[in-house]
Amino acid sequence: MLAEKNVIRALMVQTPSLPGNLGRVATTIGQIGGDIGEIETVQVGPTWTMRNITVHCDSEAHLQEILEALTLLEGVIIHAVSDDVLQAHEGGKIHMKSRLDIRSISDLRRVYTPGVAQVCREIEEDPEKARIYTSIGNTVAIVTDGTAILGLGDIGPVAGMPVMEGKAALFDRFVGISAIPILLDTKDPDEIVRTVKNIAPGFGGILLEDIGSPHCFEVEERLKEELNIPVMHDDQHGTAVVTLAAVISACRSAGIELKDASVGQIGLGAAGLAICRMFKAYGVKEVMGADLSDEAKARLTHYGGEPVHSLTELMERCDIVIATTGVPGLIKKEWIRQGQVILSLSNPKPEIEPEDALEAGASFAADGRLVNNLLGFPGIFRGVLNARSTKITEPMLTAAAEAIAACTKLGHLVPHPLNQHVHQVVSEAVETVAHSSE
Numbered sequence: 447m448l449a450e451k452n453v454i455r456a457l458m459v460q461t462p463s464l465p466g467n468l469g470r471v472a473t474t475i476g477q478i479g480g481d482i483g484e485i486e487t488v489q490v491g492p493t494w495t496m497r498n499i500t501v502h503c504d505s506e507a508h509l510q511e512i513l514e515a516l517t518l519l520e521g522v523i524i525h526a527v528s529d530d531v532l533q534a535h536e537g538g539k540i541h542m543k544s545r546l547d548i549r550s551i552s553d554l555r556r557v558y559t560p561g562v563a564q565v566c567r568e569i570e571e572d573p574e575k576a577r578i579y580t581s582i583g584n585t586v587a588i589v590t591d592g593t594a595i596l597g598l599g600d601i602g603p604v605a606g607m608p609v610m611e612g613k614a615a616l617f618d619r620f621v622g623i624s625a626i627p628i629l630l631d632t633k634d635p636d637e638i639v640r641t642v643k644n645i646a647p648g649f650g651g652i653l654l655e656d657i658g659s660p661h662c663f664e665v666e667e668r669l670k671e672e673l674n675i676p677v678m679h680d681d682q683h684g685t686a687v688v689t690l691a692a693v694i695s696a697c698r699s700a701g702i703e704l705k706d707a708s709v710g711q712i713g714l715g716a717a718g719l720a721i722c723r724m725f726k727a728y729g730v731k732e733v734m735g736a737d738l739s740d741e742a743k744a745r746l747t748h749y750g751g752e753p754v755h756s757l758t759e760l761m762e763r764c765d766i767v768i769a770t771t772g773v774p775g776l777i778k779k780e781w782i783r784q785g786q787v788i789l790s791l792s793n794p795k796p797e798i799e800p801e802d803a804l805e806a807g808a809s810f811a812a813d814g815r816l817v818n819n820l821l822g823f824p825g826i827f828r829g830v831l832n833a834r835s836t837k838i839t840e841p842m843l844t845a846a847a848e849a850i851a852a853c854t855k856l857g858h859l860v861p862h863p864l865n866q867h868v869h870q871v872v873s874e875a876v877e878t879v880a881h882s883s884e
């Protein structure tokens with residue numbers, strides 16, 4: 447089984463400035479099974495070169511093995527080893543910035559008092575003008591109660607903040623939306639709904655994130671009903687959109703008719719139930735599901751899916767298997783059938799490593815790093831905010847999934863997430879549906 451390379455370190459490495467020396471370092475790292483990420487030249491001396499090399503290792507012991515091997519190389523000096531991920535998080539990942547420069551007294555009077563009072567009056571007379579004269583229409587609240595942070599479970603909202611900051615950074619990077627994490631010190635659905643309603647005037651939309659099931663279902667439904675701005679639980683619908691897109695692409699490459707295929711979902715929580723609902727709504731006839739909870743299985747039945755008794759039954763019967771349980775290593779290699787599509791989407795660790803699934807005979811396999819809701823939520827919100835839509839509807843989500851699939855290369859499951867084009871096409875697809883239903 448291939449290990450997971452979850453230990454990421456930046457090595458400050460000095461080598462002689464002669465051809466082949468970087469090659470010696472890279473070969474040594476590779477021979478011991480380390481994966482090289484970024485290489486940055488930070489300083490060039492008279493006879494030496496200093497580089498920052500990011501290395502992905504299986505464990506601390508594996509890292510030590512690599513360091514020891516490097517120190518045996520003649521002329522190579524390791525000056526520092528730092529934790530790249532922790533370092534990137536120092537001080538947090540986001541920061542609210544002024545769009546206007548404030549240098550003179552007249553700037554001050556225009557941006558702040560007394561000038562600002564005139565703008566307040568305009569908005570008081572016509573609240574719609576808040577869309578023009580404030581950032582509200584381009585701002586999304588990322589709301590969590592910390593109860594299902596990735597697959598780490600109920601670790602609380604503050605421990606979940608790095609995820610929320612990450613989502614905010616992605617909103618900014620991909621679609622220019624300003625997003626603000628809101629951490630809730632309550633898990634009570636009534637209180638969550640009341641709090642989100644009370645803060646909603648400051649936002650153009652609400653992204654619910656990592657709120658556990660089953661209370662996430664009630665919270666989202668009530669907020670959608672009671673607010674006149676778009677609300678979406680990312681773990682449900684963002685994930686369902688990207689999963690459907692990946693499966694459409696897999697079927698296209700494998701020449702399978704998706705609607706006639708049997709789809710099996712392991713884990714019927716927030717992500718899993720929404721995936722089943724989306725496949726049913728897309729016209730897939732056979733959608734099966736497994737969960738430890740009888741209530742979760744009853745919800746699947748309510749939406750037209752078929753609960754199965756065991757994971758092995760599901761693995762035997764389904765052409766396409768998706769897992770969102772948060773349980774690493776849940777799917778055994780020996781359960782995989784030749785040609786199956788296996789999407790083990792739990793973060794930070796999947797139910798089966800894609801390499802293992804492929805080795806066991808899967809035709810396509812991916813984990814939650816690749817098939818990730820980051821391909822969906824930025825464009826979906828850009829689209830509804832552009833259209834000034836008050837809802838995110840099922841046809842919009844289907845259009846988003848089809849847009850992602852349409853810009854996926856044959857043989858791939860999804861487009862590269864850093865490809866700006868995918869976020870733009872999702873946004874355009876959602877906006878088009880929003881305008882057509884006005």
Ligand SMILES: NC(=O)C1=CN([C@@H]2O[C@H](COP(=O)(O)OP(=O)(O)OC[C@H]3O[C@@H](n4cnc5c(N)ncnc54)[C@H](O)[C@@H]3O)[C@@H](O)[C@H]2O)C=CC1
Binds near residue numbers: 598738791815
């Ligand atoms: N790749 C992506 O874009 C996304 C991945 N996820 C991942 O999916 C996982 C679950 O997230 P949520 O649905 O929000 O959590 P959740 O807590 O709502 O759902 C998890 C479900 O899995 C079930 N489960 C747990 N162990 C099981 C087992 N051994 N067999 C069958 N069912 C089992 C639970 O009963 C529960 O219904 C997390 O690891 C999360 O990171 C979630 C959203 C997006």
Ligand SMILES: CC(=O)C(=O)O
Binds near residue numbers: 596656681793814819
């Ligand atoms: C990607 C994501 O939203 C999750 O794993 O919870």
Ligand SMILES: [Mg+2]
Binds near residue numbers: 655656681
């Ligand atoms: Mg999430």
